[in-house]
Amino acid sequence: MATAEFNLRDFQSGRGVGQGGTAVLRRTVRLIAISLMLLIGLTATSAFSAGDAEKGEQIYVQRCTLCHGEDGDGMGPAAERLNPPPRDFTMAQYKIRTTAFEEIVPVDGDLVRMIHDGMPGTAMPGWSDVLTEQDINDLVAFLKTLAGLEEEEPGQIIDFGAQVPISPESVEAGRKLFHEDDRCSECHGQSGKGDAVKKLKDDSGYRTWPRNLTKPWTFRGSNDPRDIFTRITTGIAGTQMPSFDDPASEGRLSIEQRWNIANYVNSLAKTEKVVRPENIVIRATRVAGPVPVTPEDPQWQEAPSSTFLLVPQLITPDRFFTPSNDTITVRALYNQDEIGFHVEWDDRTRSIPGDGAAKKISEPGLSEDAVAIQLPVTLPVGAEKPYFLHGDSRHPVNLWFWRSGSTTADPSVSLVTARGSAGETTARDADAVGLQGSGSYHEGTWQVVLRRSMTTADPAEDLQFVEGAFIPVAFSAWDGSNGERDSAHTLTTWYWLLLKPQPGNTPWLFAGFAFVLILLIEIWWARTATRRARS
């Protein structure tokens, strides 16, 4: 049951990657922990008293109603402001379950797990720190009454067969199955980012998004191959994710095939796009030649990347509650004349106003996709920075915009000086300061380059980049197919940009000077001491 949590931590801390010893140790510990828990689980289900639905109702009223509603129909006061919406328990549809496709009834352990671990990537937290095992059992008993399942026998757990271990051969076999006849790639995209070609809805009419398989920390039920195997086998209830073990379906796959796909999906994890909380500095790398112009230029990979969480704009009117973009990855390169930012973010939809296909998969009101880089106009003195959302009256910010264009307009770059979100904003001439940009969209990912000269003619209006200074920088992104325009967007708070200067010879000079100085003092001291000792 702790698999999801463990996996998530591995990825978030990045410890699962590149540190062989620790990773193996963790995996072993995890295996032992899972086996132990399974063992305890097996004995516990018989030993523990079944949950008490009446006690469960009390817990439900105290902890769950605000989202899931008094009647368990998912219509609590928060419902309209959550994406995905809270589960409707009266439907008896449980997404993360281990019972076969044709079985409606989950095993209690499935419900226990969702409450215990929560649903990563949603507003549903894990409750293991607040509720005891018994509390959770009681709650599960109550949840079953909401769906009329209290008298039902639990369904049959799926057949896992013999797990196919992760190997290059299995991953390759899985890759073929994934793409064969667009089996999985039809919805999950060619590179697994869930880039939409269809507008999917669940049984209640809510929009659903195929999982971005390169971001395993958003998997509701972890990216452990066993969990992925389970999802492929059971399908996801209430959504268009089908079961690939449905006896009635022609698309039925063998157990081995399903393990191969599970191993392939597990391999899709793009670990470089993991948010590392300690990584708050974008370290710009100095290049000898020109700063690359196109986002595809391999030279960008020379710069270390920093990935930040995008949060929805919930701070000033009009607030925006249901974002789709979740992270942004940034690199920076510079030379003596110019600095360039390379920003990259996963966006399932390429939003082209005027385009029929784009309109089909868009929410009402299709706008351009866009990104903005925010910088203070002047370098902060001391700790005081401009207000992180569009600056303030005393501390203006520069906003560098890139917009994706429409069927009738090319992508565009623009420059704005802002003095607070309610304050005055000045549209400026981007060409005049040499601000240039270029973007490209490929299989669910935008890559955009924005470049400007290191200095401009007007230091009162534009930031002058200098080496060695910590420069506050923040980002915003708009998914035009998700109703995002103007104040409805995602953003980051302030992070830092550092143009790391070349140290040159100075440290060597100073170190040599220190060495000689200390040595001279010592010699002087030794001489006076011996003289004193003699006399």
Add this chain to the structure above:
Amino acid sequence: MSTIKKIPKIPRLAQVVLVIGGIYTGFWLIFDLFLGQPIPKSLMGMYMFFVVTGVLMVFTATEESTRQLVHPIQALAEDPARRRWRNVVFLVVPGLVAMAVFLQMQPSDEAPLELRSIHPAPPSSVKIFGKRFDLMSLKNPYRHLQKDDPEQFRELVTAGGEVYIRNCQYCHGDKLDGKGPYAQGLNPVPLNFQDIGTIAQLQESFLFWRIATGGPGLPKEATPWISSMPIWQDFLSEEQIWQVILYLYDYTGHQPRSWGHD
């Protein structure tokens, strides 16, 4: 006492080095290894400065102890028998200093430290909803209902819960533990109301001020430019703010602090 004397005596100078090294290793063990939260270098430098100063003060408390400490160093320079050692030490020490200078001169890429006051002193009065509120005497107008009309009080708590879930949970979390879905994307991180060090230490009037005026209403020492707390008087009514305050205390089981004994 006699057993203690049997232990071979460690020279005073070595004791100093051992104590300082031990404390440094202790810091490293606890924060880097066990907690996985290394102390920033600049802060560590500050701590170690005080540690070294403190240790030296203790070891030079009396003239005798000072002599014991300084003697081996003096002897190194004065005693011809130790000439070879002296030469080694006299080369190693400037070498180490040179290395430290060299490393110090390397440009740092560690982010500047941002220290902020979490519960800044409130102003005595503040303008909210176009009215002046005296924070010293301001009380939650609904608090008395907890005793006087428990049924109505429950309704107000529920109303506060609705306000909370529709506005606050994104950052402060369903469980009021500061771990909402977007908490990790914010710096400073949202407050954990379950923690004994937050609302349990504060008056309701303080919460009213903090909620109504948000991050931009903070005094300068609390770095208002980085707090993501919205200005809630733009979105909520005065009544709603008092209701959500009732909910915060009710859900966490904390009691608000009060000035007097009413």
